[in-house]
Amino acid sequence: MPEITEAPIACPYCGESISVLVDDSLTQQSYVEDCQVCCRPIVMDVAVDLDGDVTVSARSEDE
Numbered sequence: 389m390p391e392i393t394e395a396p397i398a399c400p401y402c403g404e405s406i407s408v409l410v411d412d413s414l415t416q417q418s419y420v421e422d423c424q425v426c427c428r429p430i431v432m433d434v435a436v437d438l439d440g441d442v443t444v445s446a447r448s449e450d451e
Contacts, residue, residue: 397446402426410444413437420449 393410404425408430411417417434433445 389423392448393442394451395442395444397430397432398449399425399428399430400446400451401425401428401430408432408444412433427447 391412393412394407395410396405396407398405402425404423406424408421414434415436419432419434420429420440421432422428423430423446429449429450430446431449433447435443437443
């Protein structure tokens with residue numbers, strides 16, 4: 389059953405640790421969300437494995 393999962397990431401710009409909410413209904417997705425601290429756009433790459441474990445990687449737009 390899909391749910392919203394909270395995942396900690398480090399902002400690739402300011403380095404601050406922030407929490408993002410991830411919809412785990414898709415096995416893979418990529419989207420842009422602004423950092424809650426420095427307001428710069430972070431590209432989030434989300435993957436959900438067969439066990440339902442969520443992996444989030446954060447990168448800057450210019451990577």
